[in-house]
Amino acid sequence: METAPVVDPAQRRIVTVLSLVQVVGGVGNGAGLAVGALLVKDVSGSSGWAGMAVVMLTLGAAGFTMPLSSIAARTGRRPALALGWLLGASGAGVIIAGAEIESLPVLLAGLLLFGASTAANLQSRFAAVDRAAPGQVGLALSLVVWSTTVGAVIGPNLTGPGATVADAVGLPDLAGPMLFSAAGFAVAGLLTALLLRPDPLIRVEGAKPAARGVRAALPHVRGRAATAIFAIAASHAVMVAVMALTPVHMEDHGASLNVIGLTISLHIAGMFALSPLMGVLSDRWGADRTILLGQSILLLAVFVAGTSGHSEVQITVGLTILGIGWSASVIAGAAMLTQAIAVVDRPVVQGFSDLSMNLAGALGGLLAGIVVALSGFGTLNAAAAVLTVPVIGLVLAGRRVAAAVA
Known part of the structure; x- marks a missing residue:
């Protein structure tokens, strides 16, 4: 008869x-995703610059990932x-300033x-599995990811209300949702600092990982860990x-801001709602x-889109x-990575993955x-499809x- 796994009593609280923090922080991330590209287009006056919004958000997340992991x-x-989370709140404030003075460099900065909030969001899913039982890694990870659904679905739909608030305080309409982002991230940071006790990574027995930085992660990027990292990326x-x-x-093509917000909202719901x-x-x-x-x-998604x-x-x-395809790939990839790496080495390898x-x-x-x-939205989707082949x-x-070894 198999013995049930011993569950860390702190795991449920963690x-x-x-999950609570993800709900609040998700509002900020969702609001920012909905208007980031439109703000850059509006300030720059060119659709060609619009993609730089996500570029800067993801570069910011990348830049803060290893420092936060360390x-x-x-x-x-x-x-x-x-x-x-608190750095993300500061970023939302800078975005509002950039929109107000119509400065593209300030907006991009x-x-x-703002991308620091994404780094915190991503690392939260790994924090959920620091103490998880081996057979519950995917579930623990996905529950925290799922919690982002509530805030992330609400966030993009704050585009209209955000414009109303912006008008009331004398800001450009598109800067309004960033007020919600700043507030959401600030609350998420405070909740984390006050309530995340005991710390997930500081084990009951007192063991803490010491290795830090990309160099510490690279020796572990092989086999299943390498496959997981590539699949996620x-x-x-x-x-x-x-x-x-x-x-x-x-x-x-003439869609209103409300319709665009609904589309991004449903996309984010696809990313998170089915994560459990x-x-x-x-x-x-x-x-x-x-x-x-x-x-x-x-x-299937890129064909339809x-x-x-x-x-x-x-x-x-x-x-x-x-969003659903992303959810399956990223959650399973994160679970595969976590299972392939020893607890003491996880923070830096997970940071390298992010x-x-x-x-x-x-x-x-x-x-x-x-x-x-150069070639249109259809060509973009065709090019994106090619990336699934090596995965x-x-x-x-x-x-x-694995079958040969077995």
């Missing part, structure tokens, strides 16, 4: 607090996550700083590339199979499916603007090796 390795998850690049230019594509299912699939069906499922869904033309319904369906993920997203957003400017190949190769 997941609950992280802080976590040295002092624990709580100070690292709290700092990330604010978006870069490539899937994120597909999602960011298509999502980044969708608001501009829709606005160019993806976590359970990863735990019970296998992370590799779940990644393959995610790649198949991404292929890329052939949408003027159809607001079809582009919304495509973006929703895109760094790779955000750099891939930044590159995807940058190239997306160029591709759309599928790596996962299948890993399964063959």
Whole structure:
């Protein structure tokens, strides 16, 4: 008879607090995603610059990932996550200033700083599994990801109310949602600092990881860990590339701000709402199979979105499916990575994974603007589909090796 796994008594509290923080922080992230590209387009006067919004957001997330991971390795998850959220709040404030004075450099700098909130958001999912039982890694991780759904779905729909608030305080309409972002991130940071106790990474027995930085992570990036990191990065690049230019594509075809906000909201719901299912699939069906499922869904998504033309319904369906494919791939990839790395080495390797993920997203957003400017939204989706091929190949190769060893 099998013995039930011993559950850390602090684990439930940790997941609950992280989930609460994700709800609040998700409002800020959702609001920022909905208007970032439109703000850059408005201030720069060019659709070609619009993709730089997601580029700067993801570069910011990438830039803060390893410093926050190093802080976590040295002092624990709580100070690292709290700092990330508070830096994101500062970034929202800089974005508002950039919109007010119509300065593109200030706006881009604010978006870069805003990206720290994304780094905190991503590292929260790993904090949820620091004390999780081995057979519940995917579920614990996905529950925290799922909690982002509430705030992230509300956020993009604050575009209209944000414009009303902006008018009341004398700001440009598109800067309004950033007021909600600043408030959401500030509250998320304070909740983390006050309630995330005990710290997830500081074990009961007092052991803390000491290794920090990219050099400490690289020796562990091999085998299943390398496959997981590549799958996460490539899937994120597909999602960011298509999502980044969708608001501009829709606005160019006459869609209202409310319709654009609803589309991004449903896309984010696709990313997060089914994450517990993806976590359970990863735990019970296998992370590799779940990644393959995610790649198949991404292929369907880019076909639907890329052939949408003027159809607001079809582009919304495509973006929703895109979020679901991202969810399956990224959650299963994160679970595979966590299971492949010893606890003491996890913070820096997970940080390297998030760094790779955000750099891939930044590159995807940058190239997306160029591709759309040169050849259109349909070509962008076709190019994104190509990125699924090496992921599928790596996962299948890993399964063959595992079968041969067995």
